[in-house]
Amino acid sequence: MRVLIVDDHPVVVSGCKALLSAEPDMEVFDACDAESGLAAYGAQAPDVAVIDINLPGVSGFELATRVLAQDPAARIVMFSMNDDPAFAARAIKVGAKGYVAKNDDPSLFVAALRKVWAGGTYLPGDLAQKMAFAQFDKKLAQLSQRELEIVRLLAAGETMGAIADKLGVSYKTIANNCTALKTKLGARTSMDLMRAALEAQKS
Template identity: 45%
Template sequence: MKVLIVDDHVIVREGVGRLLAELDGIEYIEAEGLQEGLALFRKSKPDVVVLDINLREGSGLELLRRFMIEDPAAKVVVFSMYSDVVYATSARRAGALGYVSKSATSDQLVTAIRRAARGEPYVDSAIAGEIAVAAFSTAELIADSQLTNRELEILRMLADGRSMLDIGNALGIAYKTVANTCTRIKAKVGVDRTADLIRFALENRRNHIVG
């Protein structure tokens, strides 16, 4: 297995490199920034990329998106100082298979790399717990809000990226009826703007609560 490490901190690259060097069947190469990382990705075609979010030249998430454009099957593990659900979710949206905080154990990083190589997702235990709590809390919110079947249907369609006009046409109802229904949904789930409602729908589809 070939692993590309992209991190602008030498000590991190050396640490991850030493860890991988102790494992059978793994070789690694290093890059310190966006341009070098993209160039080595193209040249070496690694099995897995270990990528930091913060790079001196810009966002690691932007580089992740470039990887996914170059190769939609790219397998990337984000290795970040941020042990936060928001960052983990953003990385997943951008195409990462794994997310490991730099406060995690070396075993967790190795597990993430090996699972990514098999095309399996992995999030380190602390973040996974937070994601589970967030999903559970949202599930409770939807249950408590007592959305009707029609309201849930419209919420699912919003999560699919469909406009209110498109939803109305698909359901055979007027645009105004869809808009009024969305207003009721916003009041029930506690958001003010349509953009926030769409974000809410997307998040809950990812958590398998909506759709």
């Protein structure tokens, strides 16, 4: 596997090279900024490109976009000091196949490269969960006060009939509200809606 690392921190690059030197099937190249990174990608044709988000001048996100414009099949892993799910979401949006935080377990870095090289995608489990919750929180923010109250009561185990009685409305009104909630929360069935309500209670 040919790996290109684009990062402007020599210590980080040296650390990555030292880590990957233990992998007999890996050959590593490096570049320190977007311009040299793009040139190295064209010259070396790596199997996987590891791109730091915070490059000098042009960001890693922009470099990833340029690499993909040059090679739509490029397999890119974004590399960052930040484990904020918003950064990971943006990385996936620009076309990266993986995201690794620099403070993660080094063994995860190797696992990420191998998984992306094999055609898969890679996100650390906790980061993937944070991204899912971030998306769910956005959906919750779109609910009305009445809908939020229905979600809370569903999570407490109340039936639609009991919820109708508590809120002083008809069963049909609650049923209609639940149908709307399924759409807003991406729930296909009543059981999915219950799970979403329970997750809302945790958040």
